[in-house]
Amino acid sequence: MYILSKLLYTFDMLNKKYTIVLIITVMLVILSTSISWLNYSVSLNNAHKQLKEHSLPLSLDNIYTSIQKNIIEPYLLSSMMANDTFVQDWIINEEKDKEKIIKYLDSIKNKYGMFNTFLVSDKTKNYYTQDGFIEVVKKDNPSNNWYFDFKQQQEHHQINLDFNDHLSNDLIMFINYKLFDADYHFIGATGVALKISYINDMLQNFRQKHNFIVTFFNKNGDIVLAEREITKQKNIKELPYLKKFQDKIISKTSQLIEYEKENSEYILNTKYIPELNLYLAVEVKVNKYIEDVKKVFYFNLIISMFITLLVAFVLIVIIKKHNSKFETLAKYDSLTKVLNRRSFEEQLIKLINTSKNKKNEFSLVFVDIDNFKVINDTFGHSQGDLVLCEITKILKENIREVDLLARWGGEEFIVVLKHTSLETGKIKAEIFRQSLEENISLKESINFPITGSFGITQYKSSDNLDSLISRADEAMYKSKTNGKNRVTVIE
Numbered sequence: 001m002y003i004l005s006k007l008l009y010t011f012d013m014l015n016k017k018y019t020i021v022l023i024i025t026v027m028l029v030i031l032s033t034s035i036s037w038l039n040y041s042v043s044l045n046n047a048h049k050q051l052k053e054h055s056l057p058l059s060l061d062n063i064y065t066s067i068q069k070n071i072i073e074p075y076l077l078s079s080m081m082a083n084d085t086f087v088q089d090w091i092i093n094e095e096k097d098k099e100k101i102i103k104y105l106d107s108i109k110n111k112y113g114m115f116n117t118f119l120v121s122d123k124t125k126n127y128y129t130q131d132g133f134i135e136v137v138k139k140d141n142p143s144n145n146w147y148f149d150f151k152q153q154q155e156h157h158q159i160n161l162d163f164n165d166h167l168s169n170d171l172i173m174f175i176n177y178k179l180f181d182a183d184y185h186f187i188g189a190t191g192v193a194l195k196i197s198y199i200n201d202m203l204q205n206f207r208q209k210h211n212f213i214v215t216f217f218n219k220n221g222d223i224v225l226a227e228r229e230i231t232k233q234k235n236i237k238e239l240p241y242l243k244k245f246q247d248k249i250i251s252k253t254s255q256l257i258e259y260e261k262e263n264s265e266y267i268l269n270t271k272y273i274p275e276l277n278l279y280l281a282v283e284v285k286v287n288k289y290i291e292d293v294k295k296v297f298y299f300n301l302i303i304s305m306f307i308t309l310l311v312a313f314v315l316i317v318i319i320k321k322h323n324s325k326f327e328t329l330a331k332y333d334s335l336t337k338v339l340n341r342r343s344f345e346e347q348l349i350k351l352i353n354t355s356k357n358k359k360n361e362f363s364l365v366f367v368d369i370d371n372f373k374v375i376n377d378t379f380g381h382s383q384g385d386l387v388l389c390e391i392t393k394i395l396k397e398n399i400r401e402v403d404l405l406a407r408w409g410g411e412e413f414i415v416v417l418k419h420t421s422l423e424t425g426k427i428k429a430e431i432f433r434q435s436l437e438e439n440i441s442l443k444e445s446i447n448f449p450i451t452g453s454f455g456i457t458q459y460k461s462s463d464n465l466d467s468l469i470s471r472a473d474e475a476m477y478k479s480k481t482n483g484k485n486r487v488t489v490i491e
Contacts, residue, residue, distance in 0.1 A: 025312040032304030039300065048286065052256060056269045059210055060254075060282050064271060067280065070202055071194075071225075075175050075276055077112055078157065078191040081119075082177035091121050091179065091187050098133060106130035108192070115172070116193035120147055122179075122186055150176050150189060159224055159276060173225070203227040206282075213283040216276075221246055224278055242268070250279055333407040335385055336392040344406035348416060349465055351404075356461060363425030364468055365415040366455040366476040367395070367432065370484040372411035379446050387450065390442055394435045398428070414472070422458035422491060429454045429487045437485065451485035453477075458491065 081087060090101050105117040109130045118129045120137055127134040137144040146160055160174040172193045179188040204227055206212045216225035221236035236250075237243045241261040245268070248255040252272040259266055265286040273280050331343040339347070354360065369391060376384040388411065395405055395413060404416035415432075417425050433454055436442070442450040455475025459468055475490040482488070 020315075024315060025308060028308040028311060029305070032308055033301065036301045036304055052267060056256075056267060056282065056284060057254075059212060060269045060271055060280070063206060063212070063214060063282060064273065064280065066202070066206075067273065072273070072276065073112070074114060074192045074194055075157075075159075077108065077114070078175045078177040081108065081117070081190045081192075082156075082179050087119065087190060088179060088181060088187065091119075091123065092181060095121055095124060095126070098128070101128055102130065102132050112192075114192040115195050117191075118174075118193065119179075119190040120188050122151070122188045146174070146176075147189060150178070151186060155277070157277075159278070200228055204229070211284055215281045215283070216273075217250060217279045217281060219250060219277070219279075221250060241266075249281055336389055336407050338392055338396070338413075339404065339406035341406060341408055344404060344408075344414065345465060347404055348468075351416065351418070352459065352463065352465065352468070355459055359461070360419060361421060361459060363417045363420045363422055363428075363456055363458050364472040365417065365425065365429050365432070366408070366469075366472040367413040367415065368453045368476055368480065369411040369436075370451045370453055370480075375446065375448060375450075378448070383446060386445060387442065390439070390445065391436060391450070391452075394439055394442075395432060398431055398435055414469075422456070422489065425456050425458065426487060426489055429456045433485065433487055453479035453484045454487040455479055456487060456489050 086104065087101070090097075090104075094100060101119060105119060105128065108114065109117045116129055118127065118134075120127050125137045127137050137147045139148055150158055150160070157175070157177045160176055172195060174191060174193050176189050176191045178186060179190055181187050203214050203225070206214050207227060207230065213227065213230055214225075215223060215231060217236055218224050223231060223234055223236070233239055236246050241259055242249065245255075245257050245259070248257055249268070249270050251270065252274075254272070255268075255270045257268040257270070259268070266283055267286060268281055268283045270282075271280045272278075331340065332338060333340045351360075351362065355362065369387075372384065372387075375387060388407075391413070392405075392407070395415065399405055399415060399417070402418045404418075406414050408414045417428055420428065433452060436450055436452050439450070453476055455472050455478065457468065457471040457475055463471075471490050475488040478490075479486045479488040
């Protein structure tokens with residue numbers, strides 16, 4: 001029980017000592033967290049606004065510029081070929097000279113770096129590429145359906161994704177353009193082809209570099225171009241998070257759409273590309289875009305927590321240092337550096353309680369310096385303080401480490417001699433008295449006799465703090481009354 005009470009007391013003292021540190025630390029944590037969160041919120045709002053008003057529209061324009069360079073250029077090239085009078089005249093008048101068109105297609109392919117250039121004559125149904133005559137397109141050949149479907153369409157051009165065994169095993173994007181004669185009669189189709197892997201790499205680069213997912217829709221909502229690893233769907237209706245926005249996406253007016261997908265916030269920006277008659281949609285996951293803002297927030301939070309802990313540590317060190325000084329002041333006499341009265345009483349109470357249980361004997365000696373007022377009045381208080389310090393030194397030299405020495409007040413001292421009988425205690429008290437009377441340093445410091453009146457008693461099991469001290473005090477006064485500079489015993 002004693003150990004438990006000791007632990008509880010120590011814990012309580014620590015709580016009192018460091019309560020202010022805990023309060024300051026909590027306040028600093030709240031302050032730093034609040035500031036970091038406020039900065040994060042402001043930065044997040046700014047980043048969100050920057051994304052919607054600047055970054056996404058600007059990136060959309062950059063992507064559009066890149067599309068112009070990488071897709072629209074082949075598209076315009078197909079248009080040029082379709083409107084080239086040489087091609088029109090060749091189909092109408094010179095188709096027998098196949099080498100002419102083959103050389104033409106080959107020059108276009110090489111000059112503009114296309115994967116393939118082609119032409120189909122509607123009169124002969126012959127299919128030509130830069131490599132020569134390929135085949136005759138037929139309605140009963142499923143691989144030729146593209147041509148007959150395109151012929152029936154009202155549009156003069158189209159982008160078609162398809163496989164062609166004559167060209168490559170890869171998926172190819174064909175940019176088809178209709179050929180007309182002077183009377184606007186359909187005479188064939190021409191165009192260029194790009195490997196879809198190249199386009200897919202371009203779309204993949206947008207995603208990896210900018211975190212943007214790029215998709216092209218036609219007016220029916222069909223997905224014409226998209227990154228294959230990301231988009232498996234064929235139509236906007238197969239995208240549950242986008243199908244409700246179909247009218248906005250398939251619009252010639254640019255739109256900014258915000259929505260949630262898989263518990264994450266997304267923003268979609270759209271742009272109509274008239275050259276392709278397609279609708280460009282650029283999607284960004286907001287969380288990916290604001291990752292840097294989060295990193296800054298976490299960095300600031302960690303730094304602020306570190307600073308807070310550092311401040312708390314410094315406060316603990318300072319408080320511990322000052323607390324040690326306060327404890328010293330509270331426990332020891334400021335002049336003589338021995339126990340003060342309050343601290344002595346606390347230790348004496350503990351000793352009394354322990355002695356009652358274990359029946360330990362100890363003696364108590366009360367000391368009063370004789371004629372000390374005369375010393376102060378004659379030599380001054382400063383000299384009187386030096387005398388008290390020297391007396392303290394003499395008493396300390398004549399007790400053991402286990403004994404207790406305190407300045408009771410003024411010129412009074414009190415000593416506990418542990419494990420000491422009254423008879424032995426009397427002998428020790430006599431040694432104290434003689435040491436004071438015969439001390440050379442004291443004699444040399446002032447030309448005045450320094451003596452003390454001593455009272456001694458022994459602890460009894462019936463004693464408490466007041467009764468024990470009162471008895472030692474009474475013995476000391478008897479010494480004073482009987483002529484001073486003597487030891488009096490009261491049992």
